Amino acid sequence: MSNTSENPNPSSSSAKITLKTSDNELFEVEEAVAMKFCTVKQYFEDEKDNDVAARGSSTVIPLPNVHSAVLARLISYCKKLPQSNAVADNHEEEETKKKERKQYGTPGDLVDLISAANYLDFKEGLEFFNQALADHIQNKSVEYVRKFFGIKGDFEPHEEEKYREEYAWAFEGVDED
Amino acid sequence: MLTSPTTVMCYLPLEIITAVLSRLPVKSLVRFQSVSKGWHTLINGQDFIKLHLHRSFKSNTDRTLIAQEQNAGIPFDFFSVSFHEDNRFGKHLEIYQPLHCSNTSTDILSCCNGLVCIYNQWGQVIAIWNPLIRKYRKLPREPIEKPLAFGYDSHTDDYKALRVVRFLNMGEERSLKLSYCWKKIEDQWPNKEWSIRSDSVFSNGALHWLVAVNGQSPENIVAFYLATEKFRVITTPLKAPTSCLTCLEVLEGQLCFIVIVDEMYNDVWLMKEYGEESSWTWIYKIEQGVVGSTFEYCKPLMCSKNNGKKIVMEECHMYRTYLIWYDIEKKTRKRVKIRKLPALFQTATCIGSLLLLDGDNVIDPTQKNNR
Structure with missing residues (x-):
């Protein structure tokens, strides 16, 4: 079963990379997005060196430590990236940012997202979700x-x-x- | 030994736990020390304390103004005002300071990395204090004049207080507090004719003073590097007319030179690249009329987050202190409204820091907890 990630710009001609999650779902993502994950980038470059990619664009990169539900969230975060990293300018913006950090699911989901971001070596994501978890526990007992x-x-x-x-x-x- | 994260919820490796905790305000961290022995060891470790401080500076965590009320009503002569991420100020909170004594007030000498150096003239005691975690350490008592400077040496990971002792016709001797003892500095004061003309400020691993020959206005800054214990001379961006007052401050870690012209305006320069005299940059002028009809000095305290186009200042006017926002582009001023601020006060800017976590507790005998 193929799970093509929603591309807001279907006419985009950029190359796609297929990622396979631990539950055997396939995600076709834009190369630019996939390259944010250093683990994927490394794998992709190694494959290139091995001349496998040259035979066709059908390379599937397995991610045995990442579940499809988590990967879908990470990809959706990736697409928003430029806005998310801007620093808030005023109270409203800061609140928006906090809300944004909350919208990635329950605190338990955050732990999954952090683990996946860590495994994928996705630095911006890791920083973002670490902050979200810090926000969550800050006032806890x-x-x-x-x-x-x-x-x-x-x-x-x-x-x-x-x-x-x-x-x-x-x-x-x-x-x- | 650290708690191994083995249970269902916690399969996060220690490095991630460390990264998450380093983003917390100090109050949470003081509380979370009691989560487990492992967390206690982690949070108290020098590496973590450094990482947390670095993160605090980057994200301005726990930025707080510590202010000392002048002509204070004892016992609470100090208070804190937190400065939130969204450029708003929190409530005014009374805080109990460690050198409290009933008949004299305690002065703020200087501050760096979340620590405030305070001095009580009556007891001739100096203490280094971390007001946000309520810890302090007294310095060894010496019946000499108050120390002039205080800073952090990142090479030896030590805090050093420096005082200048003058002997008639013998130039000056300098002493340094290092691990609880005062020691003489070998390096020579750059020019025997120069005397100190400003409070000391700490920036980039060095202490700084404006210096000048008597009767002249300062055109030099003497820097003293805590790591190498050497002096260096930095020239100011201009030589102000002798009728003008000059001041040295630190704004967002950068040296800041201010000329006060006849109660008419303050001209302000920043050294954008530390040690590069060519990088002195004029950043703003604040004029009479924008602030009160007469004013002497507006001490810049902090820049607004992000663009830094607004600066929080301490304005003294008619024996009252005000906190104001000054927009350096629009040249407008807005008073910061905080209830119950005292009439006259001096401030220090603190940041969330766990330094002195192993220090003595500041015990408030009135048992009044403000937080």
Whole structure:
């Protein structure tokens, strides 16, 4: 089954590259988009050196660590890239940017997106989603963060109590979980 | 040893966790130290603290004005005002400073990398203070005049305070605080006839002062490099008439030279490329009329995010201090409205920094928590 990514400009004559996800979906994406993923770029260039690509444009690049749902989001983010990296100029813009960072799904999805961006060596994406995750946990409680990252608190109860007393100010104004 | 991310939710490698945490404000990080021993070690590590500071500068995280009220009502003579990403200011918060004493006020000497160097004349105590994480460290006590300068040496990862001690007919001696002891600087003050004519400012790893021969206006800046402990002379963009006052500031990390002309206007230059005298660039003039009918000095504090065409300034007018936005293109001024600001104050610009995380806690005896 082929999953052609929505191209807003169908007349574009740029070369396409096919990516195959862990769940065997095929994505045909513009070369410019695919080249943002350094892992893909490297693979593509190695293939070129091996003279495989020269035989036809049918090269399929396998991405065994990326699920189709995640790749679709990354590609859609890629297409918006120039606007997303502009710095906000005023309050409204900053709010828009924050909203934009939130629209890529649940916090759990963010972890998937970060893992995929990391695997694909997609730097802008990684920065963007890291910031989105930081925005998400910024006002969260210690308990929430432990649960979210699957970390077991390993301080003795009296150590933790002492810590909370010492830094009481840092524990104020935390969001409800 | 760091917690290995093995559970369902957390399959993010440590480098990613580090990258995410480095984007957090200091308050979150102080709280998250107690997530686990692993996180505690990570957040307290020198590498992380440096990475976080670097990120703070890049994204202006936690930018905060720390202000000291003049003729203060004790005990709260200090307050902070946060400056948000969207160029808006937060509420005015009273903060308790570590050298608090009931009968004299404490002065801000200088600041760098989120640390503020403060001095209490009565106790002759100097402390380095990170107001955003409420930590401080006192410097060893010395019954000599107050230190003149304070900065960060990235080579040795140390904070150094420098004071200039003058001996009659013997030129000047300099001492440096390094790991809790004062030591004499070997390098010679560039010119024995020059005396210091400004507060010190820290920029690009060096401390700077305007200097001049008595009776003349400064046309030179002496820089002292904390890493090499050497002096260097930088010329100012112009020699101001002797009737004018001159000041040295740092704006967004760059040296800033200001000439105050007869209570009429301030002319302001920036050194765009550090150490390159040809890179002095005139950036704006702020005139009488734009600000009050008489004014002396508008100290630039911070640029607006992004284009930097607006500058936050501290304006002193008729024994009152105001924070203003000055648009350097349109030449318009707008007062920053923050409730309950004291009448007269001096400010320092802080950034989110975890430096001194291992310092002593600033304990507020009134138990009044502001955050």
